[in-house]
Amino acid sequence: MSDLRFPRATKAHADRRRALTPEAEDAFRAFSKAVFAEGALDARTKQLIAVAVAHVTQCPWCIEGHVKAARREGASDRAVMEAIWVAAEMRAGAAYAHSVKTLDLLGDGTTD
Structure with a gap:
């Protein structure tokens, strides 16, 4: 399913985001991994x-x-x-x- 109003994220987007702000990218990924890890939920x-x-x-x-x-x-x-x-x-x-x-x-x- 594709919607022209919402472009698909690509590897190029991810690479560019990481190149611009690697520390923030790493922190966000670590945060996301921690949030979705098994715990009380x-x-x-x-x-x-x-x-x-x-x-x-x-x-x-x-x-x-x-x-x-x-x-x-x-x-x-x-x-x-x-x-x-x-x-x-x-x-x-x-x-x-x-x-x-x-x-x-x-x-x-x-x-x-």
Whole structure:
């Protein structure tokens, strides 16, 4: 699947990024490896969390990479979709919760 709005990352991109900022590249890779290592959460769960977050942040590269990683870790299609629904509910829930700010600004509701 290709989308012209979102170019595919290539080895040339990775090489250029590394050439420009090798210390940051190495630190980011080490951080990522540490985050996704088995710990209190297993790798499958961590990847499902990443799938959900990728949908909230709307990063197409993250969606692709973490859906593939979740499947490699044994996540079912249903588990992936449920993670996306959790993300959708949380995103909608934030809008709902923030309505309190607007309700305070609107006052006592005496006007339509």
